[in-house]
Amino acid sequence: MAYPFQLGLQDASSPIMEELMNFHDHTLMIVFLISSLVLYLISLMLTTKLIHTSTMDAQEVETIWTILPAIILILIALPSLRILYMMDEINNPVLTVKTMGHQWYWSYEYTDYEDLCFDSYMIPTNELKPGELRLLEVDNRIILPMELPIRMLISSEDVLHSWAIPSLGLKTDAIPGRLNQATISSNRPGVFYGQCSEICGSNHSFMPIVLEMIPLKFFENWSTSMT
Amino acid sequence: MAAAAREGGGASAASVAGRAGAGPGRAGPGGRLAPMAAAPEPHEPEKKPFKLLGILDVENIPCARESVLYGSLGSVVAGLGHFLVTSRIRRSCDVGVGGFILVTLGCWCHCRYNFAKQRIQERIAREGIKNKILYESTHLDPERKIKSNSS
Numbered sequence: 001m002a003y004p005f006q007l008g009l010q011d012a013s014s015p016i017m018e019e020l021m022n023f024h025d026h027t028l029m030i031v032f033l034i035s036s037l038v039l040y041l042i043s044l045m046l047t048t049k050l051i052h053t054s055t056m057d058a059q060e061v062e063t064i065w066t067i068l069p070a071i072i073l074i075l076i077a078l079p080s081l082r083i084l085y086m087m088d089e090i091n092n093p094v095l096t097v098k099t100m101g102h103q104w105y106w107s108y109e110y111t112d113y114e115d116l117c118f119d120s121y122m123i124p125t126n127e128l129k130p131g132e133l134r135l136l137e138v139d140n141r142i143i144l145p146m147e148l149p150i151r152m153l154i155s156s157e158d159v160l161h162s163w164a165i166p167s168l169g170l171k172t173d174a175i176p177g178r179l180n181q182a183t184i185s186s187n188r189p190g191v192f193y194g195q196c197s198e199i200c201g202s203n204h205s206f207m208p209i210v211l212e213m214i215p216l217k218f219f220e221n222w223s224t225s226m227t
Numbered sequence: 228m229a230a231a232a233r234e235g236g237g238a239s240a241a242s243v244a245g246r247a248g249a250g251p252g253r254a255g256p257g258g259r260l261a262p263m264a265a266a267p268e269p270h271e272p273e274k275k276p277f278k279l280l281g282i283l284d285v286e287n288i289p290c291a292r293e294s295v296l297y298g299s300l301g302s303v304v305a306g307l308g309h310f311l312v313t314s315r316i317r318r319s320c321d322v323g324v325g326g327f328i329l330v331t332l333g334c335w336c337h338c339r340y341n342f343a344k345q346r347i348q349e350r351i352a353r354e355g356i357k358n359k360i361l362y363e364s365t366h367l368d369p370e371r372k373i374k375s376n377s378s
Contacts, residue, residue, distance in 0.1 A: 008284070026335075028288070032279060
């Protein structure tokens with residue numbers, strides 16, 4: 001999860017998020033180089049003799065600053081498209097979970113084998129136990145098996161919401177009347193936090209998502225105990 | 228059903244903190260969980276990473292440090308070399324900056340390509356080890372299939 005004053009991405013817990021982090025590093029390096037160049041050009045402007053008062057054309061520099069940005073864009077676009085298609089690969093999910101956004105909570109439905117449905121409300125600040133995280137804890141976490149591809153079907157019962165978990169690289173809009181699909185696959189067990197990412201009313205900031213990834217054996221015990 | 232689920236959801240199995248040091252309770256003397264008035268929240272790293280131009284974290288991004296260092300070296304070599312040949316200061320600075328950008332970008336792309344190949348090999352090796360452990364002595368054992376193909 002995030003720590004206070006964090007600027008960068010959270011640690012990756014899924015293969016897609018690892019790829020996204022690598023792409024982010026790559027793009028950041030390109031941004032750094034462009035920024036260095038612009039900084040240098042600005043510093044050049046500070047010392048100029050102002051002698052070229054009748055410049056008519058500058059074919060060479062015009063060619064350079066047309067070709068070079070095109071090359072830069074290709075350098076950025078190719079990895080970006082690769083990840084975009086990688087995110088839509090078919091990977092035979094073992095489980096399907098539906099999540100519905102409401103004002104202002106999430107509900108989860110595991111209906112593959114038995115009917116298991118529950119709501120997930122934020123725990124108010126005055127009811128938090130010591131050590132729990134303000135505005136992030138929920139009464140019922142969504143519990144899933146780790147290291148397995150899981151299909152999430154995301155929709156909404158009322159207004160637009162967005163189901164997001166940064167450390168897994170997930171953000172999918174919950175749109176009323178539409179079913180969006182996302183695939184979760186976590187590399188490791190743990191508790192992953194997210195928050196609603198589409199403005200949905202007065203309590204938009206108070207409907208977090210908490211995902212608990214556990215080994216399959218424990219998940220089977222949990223689902224048996226819940227049904 | 229929802230109320231039962233809400234109560235049952237509190238007793239989640241094998242809850243593991245996603246980030247090191249974020250556990251809610253720690254064992255005190257004698258193995259008892261020490262009551263904590265306020266558990267330490269995840270805090271930012273004590274030592275702030277050094278970021279070039281405030282954006283590029285050269286300490287934690289793979290290949291960044293090497294690329295910038297090689298780029299700096301290339302910049303100095305190109306700028307100095309151009310100056311020694313032409314004695315033009317301004318143009319030599321331009322060549323130096325151009326050299327920095329080209330060498331940094333070249334080293335970066337080369338290093339990241341090798342890094343990506345290494346990651347793929349690590350992933351294949353990890354899958355192979357996992358499959359070997361899981362399927363050893365079963366009909367799905369990959370080594371058994373290779374041996375039966377060769378015999």
